[in-house]
Amino acid sequence: MVNPFELNDISSPKSIYHDISNRENNCGICFQAYHYNEMYDVAAGAGCGHHFCESCWQGYIGTSVGDGPGCLKLRCPDPSCNAAVGQDMINTFACEENKQKYANYLLRSYIEDNKEFTWCPAPDCGLAIKFDVGNDNSDVICECIYSFCWICSKEAHRPVNCSTMEKWILKNNDESENVTWILAHSKPCPNCKRPIEKSVGCNHMRCSICQFRFCWVCLVSLDNHSCNGYKVDAANDNLERNTARNHLAKYTHYYLRWVANHKSLDHAVKYMKNMQTCARVAELCFILCLADDKELKLIKDAWEKIIECRRVLKWSYAFGYYLPEHEHGKIQLFEYLQGQAESGLESLHQYAEEELQTSLDSETPLGNFKIFREELEKQTTATSNYSESLATAFKNGLSEVSSQGAGSSNRGELQMSMTDGGTTDGSMPVPLVCIMSLVDMTT
Numbered sequence: 001m002v003n004p005f006e007l008n009d010i011s012s013p014k015s016i017y018h019d020i021s022n023r024e025n026n027c028g029i030c031f032q033a034y035h036y037n038e039m040y041d042v043a044a045g046a047g048c049g050h051h052f053c054e055s056c057w058q059g060y061i062g063t064s065v066g067d068g069p070g071c072l073k074l075r076c077p078d079p080s081c082n083a084a085v086g087q088d089m090i091n092t093f094a095c096e097e098n099k100q101k102y103a104n105y106l107l108r109s110y111i112e113d114n115k116e117f118t119w120c121p122a123p124d125c126g127l128a129i130k131f132d133v134g135n136d137n138s139d140v141i142c143e144c145i146y147s148f149c150w151i152c153s154k155e156a157h158r159p160v161n162c163s164t165m166e167k168w169i170l171k172n173n174d175e176s177e178n179v180t181w182i183l184a185h186s187k188p189c190p191n192c193k194r195p196i197e198k199s200v201g202c203n204h205m206r207c208s209i210c211q212f213r214f215c216w217v218c219l220v221s222l223d224n225h226s227c228n229g230y231k232v233d234a235a236n237d238n239l240e241r242n243t244a245r246n247h248l249a250k251y252t253h254y255y256l257r258w259v260a261n262h263k264s265l266d267h268a269v270k271y272m273k274n275m276q277t278c279a280r281v282a283e284l285c286f287i288l289c290l291a292d293d294k295e296l297k298l299i300k301d302a303w304e305k306i307i308e309c310r311r312v313l314k315w316s317y318a319f320g321y322y323l324p325e326h327e328h329g330k331i332q333l334f335e336y337l338q339g340q341a342e343s344g345l346e347s348l349h350q351y352a353e354e355e356l357q358t359s360l361d362s363e364t365p366l367g368n369f370k371i372f373r374e375e376l377e378k379q380t381t382a383t384s385n386y387s388e389s390l391a392t393a394f395k396n397g398l399s400e401v402s403s404q405g406a407g408s409s410n411r412g413e414l415q416m417s418m419t420d421g422g423t424t425d426g427s428m429p430v431p432l433v434c435i436m437s438l439v440d441m442t443t
Contacts, residue, residue, distance in 0.1 A: 029056040029077060040092075041083075042076045048083035050076050057093045061085070065098040069105040121153050122146035139311075141304075145269055147311065157315045159394035168318040172255065190219045254321040261314035264349070268310055271353065272303040288366050298373055302352050302380045309345045309387040313338070319394055330398040341390045344383040351379055 026033055029052050039051035052060070056077070064071040074085040090102045111117045111128045120127045120142040129140055131150050139156040141147045147156035149165075157165040186195040191212035196205065203216040214220060218227035274280055281293050290296070316338050323331055355375075359368035 025051060027051070027053040027056055029053070029060070040089075042081075042085055042089065048076050048078070048081050050078040050081050050083075052077060054093065057089070061090060061093050062095065062098055065090070065094060065101050065105075069109065071102060072105055072109055118150065118153070120144060120146060121148055145273060145307070147307070156311055157318075158312055159391040160315045160319045164318060164322060165315070168258075168321070171251075187216065187219060190214050190221070251321065254317045258314055258317040261310055261317070265307065265310045265314055268303065268307050268349070272300070272307065275299065275303065284360075287360050288369050295373075298377060299352070299356065302348070302376050305380050305384050306345070306349050306352060309341065309383055310349070312387050312391050313342055313345060316341070316390060316394070333393065333398050337386075337390045337393055341383075341386040344379070344386045348376075348379040348383045352376060 025036055025039055027039065028050060032053065034053050036051075039053060040057055041051050042048045060077050061071075061074070064074050071090075075081065076083040076085065087102070087106070091099060094102065107128075108119075111119060117128050117130050118140075119125075120129055122142060122144050125142060125144045125146065127142055127144065129142055131140055138150045139147055139158050140150050141156075148154060149156050149158075149162060152162040152165070154162070154165065160168070186197045188194065189196055189207040189210065189212055191214075192207060192210040194207065194209050196207060198205065198216050204213065204222060205216045206213045213222045215222060215225055215227055218225075220227060281296065284290070284296055285293055288295075316334075320331075320334055320338070323334060325331075355372050356369075359365055359372045362368045
């Protein structure tokens with residue numbers, strides 16, 4: 001009887017491995033014959049069994065990565081297989097450039113799929129930002145100093161909401177404002193209907209296009225002309241034009257101030273970026289004999305607050321434009337809070353911009369810098385409180401306004417009561433909440 005365990009077992013794992021390692025297979029892409037150990041499938045230890053040569057893997061992965069983010073869903077080259085090509089295969093066969101591309105695609109995919117992260121929309125920034133979703137304030141400030149709205153990814157526009165911001169921007173770009181201007185400042189020729197602007201001269205007009213002669217007042221031919229009598233249609237026409245002029249004047253008022261604050265905001269951002277450069281910081285430390293730049297942090301904080309408050313003030317003009325004209329109480333409260341915020345901001349902006357250089361140019365720069373820093377801190381705190389009062393009132397829809405009983409003789413009288421929000425230096429109160437009651441304006 002033969003003991004089977006004494007025989008040379010040719011099917012032992014060692015023999016099988018030796019047999020397979022010397023076997024040649026054809027690559028499924030180029031159909032060239034390669035040794036088994038020169039062939040690779042999707043994943044070691046969990047392979048799909050479809051083996052391809054190193055050269056074909058390199059070409060397949062390189063082409064896929066070059067085509068874009070779709071390489072994150074790369075599958076086995078075999079059409080019938082759905083096995084995923086993981087990052088280990090990318091690291092094995094991709095060149096260094098494609099490895100970096102794949103890593104960037106992977107990072108971008110993670111950021112875009114995660115609700116707590118988003119990319120800074122500023123040009124050439126490339127930074128991702130994590131946001132506290134439970135935060136009431138949707139404005140986000142990136143390290144590049146660009147501030148944007150977390151909800152719409154547009155420029156930060158607190159205190160107005162995203163829909164109001166979109167409506168305002170669309171209005172600024174809309175050609176309808178040109179039409180409004182034409183309606184307010186010109187009249188159509190009664191014959192050819194071309195718009196005509198009257199600058200000087202009498203009311204007898206002649207169209208430069210069709211040579212038609214007409215009266216500028218009533219738009220009737222000068223033949224047997226008389227327009228001194230009252231006509232209902234003419235009155236309605238004048239009313240329409242006056243309404244157009246008033247709307248244009250209102251829009252121009254808010255738009256010009258919105259633009260002015262936009263330019264001041266851009267200037268403040270550029271100034272702060274310059275302040276943060278290594279050369280500028282080193283210069284200030286040298287002039288003031290500072291051991292490090294920690295004592296300059298207050299200046300940086302002040303400019304951050306200037307930028308934030310300037311942005312709030314800028315968008316407050318868009319908010320004011322859309323306030324209903326019949327809500328006189330809200331308009332007066334709005335203008336009161338806006339005036340406080342604007343006055344404080346302009347004072348702080350001018351002080352931060354001019355007085356620092358004055359301190360540096362003095363005979364005792366360090367002593368004057370300490371005085372400058374103390375005053376800067378006071379003004380920054382006051383301006384911040386005024387701006388927050390404005391933003392809070394807008395957020396609440398100016399709900400502090402209440403109409404009191406009729407019959408008062410003090411028509412249009414505005415009464416303000418302010419809760420003290422603390423003081424900046426122990427003597428100057430800073431209003432945090434302004435409550436206004438409007439004595440009857442209809443009597």
